[in-house]
Amino acid sequence: MTDTTRADAAPQLAASDIDTAFRDPALPLDERVGNLLGQMTLEEKAGLFFHSMITIGAGGELAEEDSAFGLPSTDDYVAGKFMSHFNVLGSAPDALMMARWQNRLQERAASTRLGIPVTLSTDPRHSFSDNPGAAMAAGPFSQWPEMLGLAAIGDEAVVEEFARVARLEYTAVGLRVALHPQIDLATEPRWSRQIATFGEDADLTSHLVAAYIRGFQGEALGEQSVATMTKHFPGGGPQKDGEDPHFAYGREQVYPGGRFEHHLKPFEAAFEAGTSQIMPYYGMPVGTEYEEVGFGFNKSVITGLLRERFGFDGIVCTDWGLLTDASIMGAEFPARAWGIEHLSPRERMLTALNAGVDQFGGESCPELLIDLVHSGEISEERLDVSARRLLREKFRLALFDAPFVDEKRAQAIVGSAEFRAAGEKAQRAAITVLTNDRILPLKRGLRLYVEGIDPAIAGEYGDVVNSPDQADAAVLRLQAPYETRDTMFENFFHAGSLEFSDEVLEHVVSVAAFVPTVVDVFLDRPAILAPIVDAAGAVVANFGANPRALLDVLVGDAGPQGRLPFDVPRSMAAVHDSRPDVPFDTEDPLFRFGHGLSL
Structure with a gap:
């Protein structure tokens, strides 16, 4: 760790010198943001740009280093690197312990110079997946069908009810950003990530994502909201050979059917519904009008398409691990810097910032960002653009005003009999x-x-x-x-x-x-x-x-109420002959989208 990332190496400003006007909820939002931003050091600003994984320590204590995922200690994150956005990896045995840990983490954040509260995010944790790269096991939370199951039910009211329940359970333990919904279209039957999508149909996905975002965010972000980070822009379904770009052999997204625009339809619905954040995917588009680099580095997609064409001014957070190599469960994996693998982590960071991203998922290297500013390669004014977005959301979620949760209330809400019954009803309906x-x-x-x-x-x-x-x-x-x-x-x-x-x-x-x-x-x-x-x-x-x-x-x-959310192909030969970007493209499918019998 370089000296520039240590709290004791940052410019020392006494607490008495801090103007606490940003803590006044009566002030307009932009005034609060401006007041706080104007008092932040470069090091404190840099910490905002990193949204890494964090674990819950034993007994609800703050965690030490995690060797399985190569994570530093919580104290190093908060006091050393000035980070305040974390993706909670794993769970606790019960909601009481999870809430207790959240409060201890917020207490640690409050003890820093400016006391910027932590924003906690999570992958989906209400279903049957146990994939730490994409979703968490339900643990103490109510258990519902996967997203594909909600699509099989096909009812916007059920989706909104799920999202409402998930929001209540998330907020009870301090989880305030959902790293979902995933609204990629499952047009490549072999793709490994489609269980967390709404399936193959763009219209169904568009209807359901609007209900999903309403249930999590409400009419506007506020103290009871969970912000949604909708993914994976501009659509991660058309993977070459169905391989996933978490891995180098799946780096290419291909469009032999010329249907790039088709995959944007669900995102238009998400923008209209007011999604707060967007996550671009890892893949690099091949054979399109866009740059052949990963979407997280792709200025033609992030600035040209997302910011300018669609007018999105919310937070853009990259998918996890674009900058640095990582050791995961004892195996070494390269950074997902597809198309710019030859660049250094520092150069990749500069490329992503110039493309228009605000935050780096799964990374914790603010020293590189600080160095880019000191070298003059990126201006502090550019950092302020993203820092304003990141701080604005913390204020909108009322984290400065109410960072702590009621631990006993969390235990009563999370996994309540009512919520479990609703989840099981949906499980039955999706069959x-x-x-x-x-x-x-x-x-x-x-x-x-x-x-x-x-x-x-x-x-x-x-x-x-x-x-x-x-x-x-x-x-x-x-x-x-x-x-x-x-x-x-x-x-x-x-x-x-x-x-x-x-x-x-x-x-x-x-x-x-x-x-x-x-x-x-x-x-x-x-x-x-x-x-x-x-x-x-x-x-x-x-x-x-x-x-x-x-x-x-x-x-x-x-x-049973379920109807297939995708075609079921008749053979692997039909899968091989289909075009990954084109929906319903396998010849003579065994069962078609919407098929399902009643008893």
């Missing part, structure tokens, strides 16, 4: 029946053979037996297939072929030969289901559902 050869609904009390379901839970619906030849019906739960990659982090991203292995298919056929069989598939990607359909008596898709939610539907206690 999508694809085929049914007069096997569903199952009668209660049957002899059941189950796989992927806790026998104790299945026993609430029938008599569980140990083999298919003893059963009246079988229920098998499967995960959509994916290819195993070299590192743990890569394997959180389900990518590659959509075909089930011969071993899985042979097993399904063998069970179905003994007994009428229901196969339930967690459809985080549109798997090649034809062999499963040929073998099973019924096939259903879930987009995040606990066993009881599934069995409630299978026995007819709840009616």
Whole structure:
């Protein structure tokens, strides 16, 4: 760490010299921002530009260094680097501990010279994912279907209700920025990130994103709001070969169908709904009118398209890890500086600032920014443009006025019985029946053979037996297939072929030969289901559902409402022949968007 990042090396200004007018809620917003900005040192301004990951210490204490993700201690972040924007990685056992940690973090921030409060953000944490690169396990929060499941329900009122519940649970523990919604269009069936999207259809996505933002932000940002960082501008779906640009082999976004503009439609709806922030994706566009560099460095996209054409004046935060290499779960990964890999981290930072970004996600190197100003390569006036946006949002969220949360209230709100019931109702509604050869609904009390379901839970619906030849019906739960990659982090991203292995298919056929069989598939990607359909008596898709939610539907206690949020291709040959940027482009799909049976 260089001396310029240490609090004790910054210009020393006594607390008595601080004009505290910025703390007066009666003053107009711009006056508060201007008063504070005018008193900030270069080092304090630089800290605003970095939005890195942070962990919750044991027992709700402030965390020390985290070796798994290469994170510094909390004290180093706040007092050493003057940072005040953090993405909370992982969770705590309960909401009380999470709220307690938040308050301790805010107390530490309040003890700094200007006492700038911390803004805490989070990836989605209400669903079934446990991918620390994209989403968190629900933990103490209520559990809902994935975004694809909300799209399968297709009801704006349900989406807004989810967002309202999530907002109440987030704010109860001090989470004030949602690193979502993700509104990329799932036009490449192999892409690993589509579980967190609203699917393949631009119109459906546009309607649902507006409801989502309303539920999180309200009519305007305020003390009860969660700001939304909508992603990934200008649309991250058209990935070459379906590979994700978290990794070098997925760096290219391609548009063989010439449909770049089509992927902008959901973002227009997000702008109209007032999203507070935008995150560009990692990928670099190939064969378009735009620069062939990653979107986070792309001036033609960020300034030309986002700022000038769409008039967006909110915060633009890069996706995580564009500047520096990182060690993640014991493996080394390069910075996602696609198209400018040859530049140094310092030069990449300058490129992104000149492109128009305000903040660097997943980075904590303010010393590079300070050096750029000292060298004259970037002006402090340019920093002030972004600093105003970042401070303005802190004031709008009332973080200066009410940075602390009520710990007991957090425990009562997060994961309340009411919110859990609403989440489970949505889980049931999202289940999508694809085929049914007069096997569903199952009668209660049957002899059941189950796989992927806790026998104790299945026993609430029938008599569980140990083999298919003893059963009246079988229920098998499967995960959509994916290819195993070299590192743990890569394997959180389900990518590659959509075909089930011969071993899985042979097993399904063998069970179905003994007994009428229901196969339930967690459809985080549109798997090649034809062999499963040929073998099973019924096939259903879930987009995040606990066993009881599934069995409630299978026995007819709840009616399935789900409709497919994308086409399900008939074969991998059809996938290979389709164009990644064009929706509904696989030839003769097995099931089309909107398909779903009632019972």
